[in-house]
Amino acid sequence: xxxxxxxxxxxxxxxxxxxxxxxxxxxxxxxxxxxxxxxxxxxxxxxxxxxxxxxxxxxxxxxxxxxxxxxxxxxxxxxxxxxxxxxxxxxxxxxxxxxxxxxxxxxxxxxxxxxxxxxxxxxxxxxxxxxxxxxxxxxxxxxxxxxxxxxxxxxxxxxxxxxxxxxxxxxxxxxxxxxxxxxxxxxxxxxxxxxxxxxxxxxxxxxxxxxxxxxxxxxxxxxxxxxxxxxxxxxxxxxxxxxxxxxxxxxxxxxxxxxxxxxxxxxxxx
Amino acid sequence: xxxxxxxxxxxxxxxxxxxxxxxxxxxxxxxxxxxxxxxxxxxxxxxxxxxxxxxxxxxxxxxxxxxxxxxxxxxxxxxxxxxxxxxxxxxxxxxxxxxxxxxxxxxxxxxxxxxxxxxxxxxxxxxxxxxxxxxxxxxxxxxxxxxxxxxxxxxxxxxxxxxxxxxxxxxxxxxxxxxxxxxxxxxxxxxxxxxxxxxxxxxxxxxxxxxxxxxxxxxxxxxxxxxxxxxxxxxxxxxxxxxxxxxxxxxxxxxxxxxxxxxxxxxxxxxxxxxxxxxxxxxxxxxxxxxxxxxxxxxxxxxxxxxxxxxxxxxxxxxxxxxxxxxxxxxxxxxxxxxxxxxxxxxxxxxxxxxxxxxxxxxxxxxxxxxxxxxxxxxxxxxxxxxxxxxxxxxxxxxxxxxxxxxxxxxxxxxxxxxxxxxxxxxxxxxxx
Numbered sequence: 297x298x299x300x301x302x303x304x305x306x307x308x309x310x311x312x313x314x315x316x317x318x319x320x321x322x323x324x325x326x327x328x329x330x331x332x333x334x335x336x337x338x339x340x341x342x343x344x345x346x347x348x349x350x351x352x353x354x355x356x357x358x359x360x361x362x363x364x365x366x367x368x369x370x371x372x373x374x375x376x377x378x379x380x381x382x383x384x385x386x387x388x389x390x391x392x393x394x395x396x397x398x399x400x401x402x403x404x405x406x407x408x409x410x411x412x413x414x415x416x417x418x419x420x421x422x423x424x425x426x427x428x429x430x431x432x433x434x435x436x437x438x439x440x441x442x443x444x445x446x447x448x449x450x451x452x453x454x455x456x457x458x459x460x461x462x463x464x465x466x467x468x469x470x471x472x473x474x475x476x477x478x479x480x481x482x483x484x485x486x487x488x489x490x491x492x493x494x495x496x497x498x499x500x501x502x503x504x505x506x507x508x509x510x511x512x513x514x515x516x517x518x519x520x521x522x523x524x525x526x527x528x529x530x531x532x533x534x535x536x537x538x539x540x541x542x543x544x545x546x547x548x549x550x551x552x553x554x555x556x557x558x559x560x561x562x563x564x565x566x
Numbered sequence: 567x568x569x570x571x572x573x574x575x576x577x578x579x580x581x582x583x584x585x586x587x588x589x590x591x592x593x594x595x596x597x598x599x600x601x602x603x604x605x606x607x608x609x610x611x612x613x614x615x616x617x618x619x620x621x622x623x624x625x626x627x628x629x630x631x632x633x634x635x636x637x638x639x640x641x642x643x644x645x646x647x648x649x650x651x652x653x654x655x656x657x658x659x660x661x662x663x664x665x666x667x668x669x670x671x672x673x674x675x676x677x678x679x680x681x682x683x684x685x686x687x688x689x690x691x692x693x694x695x696x697x698x699x700x701x702x703x704x705x706x707x708x709x710x711x712x713x714x715x716x717x718x719x720x721x722x723x724x725x726x727x728x729x730x731x732x733x734x735x736x737x738x739x740x741x742x743x744x745x746x747x748x749x750x751x752x753x754x755x756x757x758x759x760x761x762x763x764x765x766x767x768x769x770x771x772x773x774x775x776x777x778x779x780x781x782x783x784x785x786x787x788x789x790x791x792x793x794x795x796x797x798x799x800x801x802x803x804x805x806x807x808x809x810x811x812x813x814x815x816x817x818x819x820x821x822x823x824x825x826x827x828x829x830x831x832x833x834x835x836x837x838x839x840x841x842x843x844x845x846x847x848x849x850x851x852x853x854x855x856x857x858x859x860x861x862x863x864x865x866x867x868x869x870x871x872x873x874x875x876x877x878x879x880x881x882x883x884x885x886x887x888x889x890x891x892x893x894x895x896x897x898x899x900x901x902x903x904x905x906x907x908x909x910x911x912x913x914x915x916x917x918x919x920x921x922x923x924x925x926x927x928x929x930x931x932x933x934x935x936x937x938x939x940x941x942x943x944x945x946x947x948x949x950x951x952x953x954x955x956x957x958x959x960x961x962x963x964x965x966x967x968x969x970x971x972x973x974x975x976x977x978x979x980x981x982x983x984x985x986x987x988x989x990x991x992x993x994x995x996x997x998x999x
Contacts, residue, residue, distance in 0.1 A: 395881045396946055397911050400918065401644050404654065411923075441644055450880035557919055562946035562953075563939075 303422065306531050306539030313527035317519040321497050328505045337506040344499040351499060355492035359525040362485060366532040373476045373535035373542040380469035381546040384410060387442075387462030388550070388559040393455040394445070396562060402441055402459075403554050409434035410551045414544035421477030422537030435470060439463050473542075481533040489529070493522035605709055605934055607684050611927035614659035617913060618679040620672065620690030620701055620712070621906075623664045625821040626852050626899040628692035631715045631906035632662060633894045635689045637886070638910030646889030653914055655927055661685070665696035667766070667821050672696025676704040676712075686931060687913035688712040689906055693819065694719035694768035702732035709933035711940060713912055713961070715905035715950075718742065718848075719767040720775060723959040733940055733959045735905040735912070735950055737871055737967065739768070741990045743775025745967035746845055746869045749986045750813045751783040753969075754843055760811035761790040762802045762829055764822045772817035772847055799824050799832055807838040814839065817847040826850035827858035834862045845869060851970070853899045853977050863972040870901045872968035872987050873976040875951065882949055899977060905962075908948035912961065916940045964991030 301309060332340060384406060391402040412431045420429035442463045446456050500515040532540045557563025609615055619635050622628030639658045642651025650658055661682060663675035672691050679685055688705060691697045694717040702722065705712040706729035714722075714734040721727060723738060750756045759780050763773035770792070777787040788809030791802035806814055814833055818826040826846055833839050846855070848870030856863050876882050886907065891897055919939035921929040943961065946953040955961040968984035976982045 396915065396948070397638070397641055398644065400911070400915060401642065401651075404918065408655070444644055449884045555919075557942070560915075562943055563915075563919065564942045564944040 300534075300537075302530050302534040302538040304538070306527075309531050309539070310523070310527040313523040313530070314520075317493075317497065317523040317526075320494060321501060321515060321519050324498050324501050325505070328501055332502070332505060337502075340502050341506040344502045347495070348499050351492055351495045355489065355496055355522070355525075358485060358489040358492055359529065362481070362489060362529045363525070363532065366481065366529065369476060369479065370532060370535045370540060370542065373473060376469045376472045376476065377542050377544070378546060380466050380473070381550050383462045383465030383469060384550055385462075387459055387466065388554055390455045390458035390462060392559050392561050394451055396560070398445060398451075399560060402438070402445075403559060405434070405438045405441055407551055407554055409438055410547050410554075413547055418536040418541065418544070421474065422534050424478060424480070426474045426477060431470070435467065439467070477536055481529070486529065490526065493526060497522060605932060607686060607931045607933065609656055609684065609921075609929040609931065612656070613928075614657045615653055615917065615929075616659050616661060616682050616685045617910075618682070618685055618688040618690070619660055619662045620665045620675045620679060620688050620692075620696070621662070622667045622671075622692035622696075622821065625667060625692055625819065626854055627716050627849065627902050628665070628667075630894070630898045630900050630903040631689065631692060633890060634715070634898075634903040634906035635910045636660065637889055637893060638907050638914070640889070640893075642914065646885060646892070648893070653917060654921055654923070654929060656929065663690075665691040665693060665701065667693035667696060667819065669695050669698065669700045672698075672700035673704065676701040680704060680708050680710070685710055686917060686933075686936065689909045689913070690714060692716050693766060694722055694771070695766040697732065698722055698767045702729040705729070706731040709937070711913065711916065711933075711936055713909040713940075715909045716849075716900075716902040717768070719771040721767065721771060723956075725958050728958045731937055733909075733912075733955055733961055735909045735948065735953060735961050736902060737962045737965045738960055738992055739772040739775050740992060740995050741965065742847065742869055742967050743772060743777075744779045744990055744995055745986075745988045746776050746815060746847075746969070747779035747783060747785070748988060749867070749869075749969050750815070750843070750845065751780060751785050753986050754813070756785070756813035756843060758786050758788045758810055758812050760788055760802075760806035760809065760814045760842075762793050762799075762806070762814060762816050762818065762833075763790070764818050765792055765794050766819070766822070768849065769817050769819070769822070773815065776815050776817070793818065793824060793829060794822070799829060803832055803836055803839070806833075806842070807836060811839070811842055813843045813845065815845050815847075816850065819849040820852050820854055825858075826852075827855050830855075830859055830866060831862060834859075843867065845969070848901050851901055851975055851977055856973060856975065856978050866972045867985070868970050868972065868975055869967060870970075871950070872966035872984060873901065873980075873982075874968070874984070874987070875966065876904055876949055877976070877981055879949060886949065897977075897980065901977065902950075904949035908946070908950050908953060911948070912940060912943060912946070912953070912955070915943070915946075960992060963993065964989065 388403055391399045412434055417429045417431040420426055442459050445451050496518050500518045504512050504515045531538055535542050619632055621632050639650045640646055642653055661679055663678050665672045665675050691701050691714055697717050711731050716736050717734050718736045718739040720738055720740050761773040761777055763769040781787060788811050789805035791805050793799045793802045816829050818829055820826050830844055833844055845867040851868040851870045916936050916939035920935035921931050940955045943955045951962055951965050953961040954963045966987055966989040968987040970982055971985045974982040
């Protein structure tokens with residue numbers, strides 16, 4: 297199991313980031329009070345004021361880039377899930393024209409594959425070990441079932457072609473998902489973002505040390521901002537694990553429909 | 567900065583934190599639980615799903631049906647390779663008992679099957695008498711669906727006495743009685759019928775169904791004799807001779823004593839009945855009959871399900887029939903094997919619909935849900951025909967009954983053309999004259 301910070305619930309990630317930001321600030325404040333002489337504080341405030349805007353902009357650009365890039369990855373993952381569900385629906389519908397024992401078997405195998413996705417597959421993708429997922433084997437079994445049928449005389453050409461199209465699209469969408477799952481957040485950018493955030497906090501604290509504690513809200517606001525942005529990046533960084541993941545509801549809905557007999561014309565679903 | 571500004575900043579920060587917390591803690595769907603108590607059966611991961619067969623091991627219809635049920639299990643993996651497939655990732659354990667074609671045999675067989683507490687369904691019985699007030703009652707008491715491939719006695723699915731968990735894929739004999747009467751009265755223009763039946767539910771009820779429909783057309787049932795009653799077959803022959811019957815309907819099984827073949831041979835040996843046409847029912851439409859009676863069988867009509875649609879089915883031709891021949895060493899000797907294949911698949915389908923899948927691979931199956939799943943079947947394209955299971959247990963709501971003339975019976979000459987064929991439905995007969 298992946299124990300990275302992004303696997304934790306959103307609230308925990310936020311708390312860790314808040315603790316990190318405030319802990320860092322507390323340490324910096326102690327160091328500043330101890331090692332920044334009263335006589336140098338005015339000069340220090342002057343110097344940090346000049347850097348404040350640059351650090352703020354740098355931090356904002358980096359976080360915006362990371363959040364939007366990770367959000368785009370999440371949307372892509374979601375889009376491939378949607379494509380896979382659409383292809384699976386096509387396969388289920390086409391299988392309904394087969395003799396009932398064949399349709400039952402194909403749909404059973406689809407349920408096995410689809411139910412393995414939000415659990416085992418998501419987990420193995422977030423661990424960057426897609427080879428550990430049983431879904432690949434389940435999909436391969438399903439392909440074999442479809443290919444075996446294509447060698448037989450009784451299924452109609454239309455049904456076979458639709459089923460072949462469905463299974464092909466499912467395979468492609470899964471491959472794309474694997475590619476997304478294997479990509480990761482660029483670590484140097486994250487480090488740069490954290491350094492920019494840390495610099496912003498230090499700058500703000502230099503001002504507070506000079507102006508007095510009644511201006512501490514300025515630093516507190518910045519600390520909150522850095523913590524929230526960082527937690528957002530960490531929470532969204534893995535599309536298959538953590539608080540913001542590819543939504544499995546369309547898969548679960550399709551599984552429910554198959555199990556209810558929606559794709560078996562002989563089952564009078566209530 | 568004013569106090570008000572500080573408050574606004576503080577409130578905005580708090581709102582942001584609350585919004586993030588809400589997203590993180592959004593409730594997921596909770597677990598659902600439905601089935602509990604004795605009506606539920608739990609199948610642990612890896613444990614087999616227990617099914618039963620209650621078929622005659624001495625009647626070819628029963629032997630064929632068992633082969634077909636085993637083929638249905640074999641085909642769960644999509645191949646007729648002799649290796650049983652799995653259902654919902656569980657192997658199937660088929661427990662076989664003999665129904666002995668008698669009420670006592672049906673009762674004893676059902677009791678033995680029910681010793682397995684996790685039994686989820688039964689394919690059987692071969693003979694109507696083994697089900698009627700025997701297996702059907704016992705299985706219903708234990709909420710275990712039983713689907714017969716070959717029971718055809720009308721009373722089994724009569725609304726007044728039907729047992730809730732009893733179903734059948736065989737055609738109700740109301741249909742066969744009607745079509746045979748139509749054939750005898752209008753096609754071969756016979757007016758005086760003799761019925762030679764046995765004491766079994768199947769035989770007596772089919773004989774009566776034929777007689778009722780023949781009389782409805784204006785014919786006369788000149789004699790109606792139980793060939794196993796006192797006087798036996800000779801008395802039945804004398805009655806037919808005395809009443810100058812011109813058509814004799816023999817709804818008797820090959821396993822009966824006297825058998826269908828013996829009865830036909832006796833009729834053939836009677837000079838007074840030489841011109842009478844003989845019609846046997848599907849229980850006698852069997853290769854063993856043709857072998858036993860030899861040339862004397864020529865000209866004997868046999869009624870039964872029209873094999874034409876099944877013979878044209880590509881799955882039947884290219885997959886099922888070759889597999890049956892490999893498994894049994896010969897083509898089906900009777901006419902109910904496809905009904906048994908369908909019966910087994912209906913049970914598999916009902917288990918799929920009713921099973922609640924547990925994490926790890928276990929199943930919980932509500933037996934009432936199993937019955938409901940069978941009742942939800944509408945327009946199932948089976949090998950034996952289209953199936954719609956009704957609350958009175960008939961899954962074959964109608965069908966085509968054909969009359970074949972020996973030696974051109976489909977059991978010995980696949981693809982044989984019937985001399986008469988008619989499609990009828992139960993609803994049509996129950997609401998019609």
